[in-house]
Amino acid sequence: MVVSLGTPRSHLNKDMGNTQVQPTEEAFCDLDTHRGLPVVLLYVMPSFFLTVLILGLPLNLLSLWVFLHRLRRWTRSTVFVFNLTLADTSWLLALPYLIYYHLDQLYWKLGLPLCMGVRMFYHNYFYLSIFFVTCISVDRYLAIVHPLRSLVLLGRRQTGLLCVAVWVATLMLSIPVANMTLIQTCPGSNRTVCTLYILLSETGESLPFSICCSIIGFLFPLLSVCYCGLHSVRELRHRPCRPDPHNKQRRLRRALSAALVFFALFYLPYHLSRNAAIVMRAVYPDSPASWQHADLAFALEMCFCSLFTCVNPLFSCFMGRQFRKEFYGIFAVMFSQCPGMQVASMISKRTRMTVRKRQGMSTVTPVCALPAPGS
Known part of the structure; x- marks a missing residue:
């Protein structure tokens, strides 16, 4: 069944096998390489993902091996960084599906369940990274500003429960992504595409969901990282001096600075571009040409944020x-x-x-x- 671009969505919400027939989205079906977005989707994005897979997977697997076989003493920060590395590795193992999809001219052949799983997993991984970086910052803050109280607040059992809570919370936060993910058939061809909720023309569900995730999953962690970093540095400056042969103070400063830099470089532009892409659709619903710059910025941010999986092993190195x-x-x-x-x-x-x-x-x-x- 071929669906025209102007067909109302409410009359075509059907399920034919694994393909949900909806009004097709121009961002996925119009692959005119004279425009910026198709070039990014067809060439830039798979190149970035393939590079990240080649570099990031060996580094993260090596990091996991060091954690599991070489480290004799685990601290709270070690547990958080291990979970961060585990999230990176899991996402990298799912990355070949996206690489194959983009290299195959956005032709999804793997069915709706796997399409939903890949889109949901990308969203889930992103907030896993944010929350575990926040946990590392809070842990350093407690160790520096409240060293005795931190032993009670974040003991071994509490640390393990907190990690489990982060995995469960991010999973719950990503479930709506699966509900908004569709498989569409492009008009004039049999090509099926795995949609991304940010690039859907109807924003009744995507806009409130994106704003909610930005507040809960980014703004609150950002405020926590800033508060913990500033108070930790102030506490270090007002302490008496003693010998430090292992440069612990320098490593603490690096860890606190790295958390702030990661938020500034990876997370802030991503959320700004994602919300901008959805807001432009809500403000100009009948003018797809007005969406192009916001869509292009978001697609480039998806490429750039994938580099975070290669940065995390380096982050682990100066944490311990x-x-x-x-x-x-x-x-x-x-x-x-x-x-x-x-x-x-x-x-x-x-x-x-x-x-x-x-x-x-x-x-x-x-x-x-x-x-x-x-x-």
């Missing part, structure tokens, strides 16, 4: 000295197996020994005191 040591050690062993790398490995080892000897002969510079090791 033990993780960084094991992570770098694995790369050193891998490179040492190459004939050309053996000389460089020996030089690097001698350099490290020389630096350690010099550090042992030098005096220790006092820095600001840090929270108790058990935090």
Whole structure:
């Protein structure tokens, strides 16, 4: 059945097998490569996703192996970063479906259930990342500002329950995505597309849902990260000084700064572009040409945000000295197996020994005191 672009949606809400027949969306069916959005959907997005898969999957699998087999002592931050890495890895394992879809000229052949699952999983992963980065910031805040109280508020059992609550909450927050995901048949062809709720012309459901997710899943975490970061830095500045041979203060500053940078670079532009794309449809429902710039910005943000899965392993490295040591050690062993790398490995080892000897002969510079090791 071929559906014209002007057919009312209310008269065509039918289910024919795995294909829901709805008024087709121009964003998915019009693949004129002289326009910006089709170029991004057909070429830029699959290229980004494929690059992220090639780089991110080995890094995250290696990180999981370090967490499970090399780390002897787990702190609260270790648990949160492990869950963040687990979310990244799960999304990367589902990414080949989207790569295949975009490389196949937006022709979805895998049925409605898998289409709903892929769209829902992308949304679910995004807020998993936000919530776990927020948990890391709150954990550092409690360890610095309220070190004794943090042992009661976030003990081992409470930390595990909080991680489970985050997974359940993000799953509940993503269920409406499955209800708004459709498979449509483009007019004049048998090509079926897996729609994205942000690019649907009708905004009665998508607009309130997107705003709700932006407030609950982004604005509140953003305020929490800013509050925790500012108060943690202020507390560190007002503390007495003591020796800090392992540069814990520097690593804490890096972790707090990284959380703020991640929110600024990845999450804020994504939510602004997503809401703009939906609002433009609500304000100009009969003018698809007015949606093009907002749609293009959102599609580019989808590409850019996928890079977050490659950044998280680096985030894990400066969260913990033990993780960084094991992570770098694995790369050193891998490179040492190459004939050309053996000389460089020996030089690097001698350099490290020389630096350690010099550090042992030098005096220790006092820095600001840090929270108790058990935090």
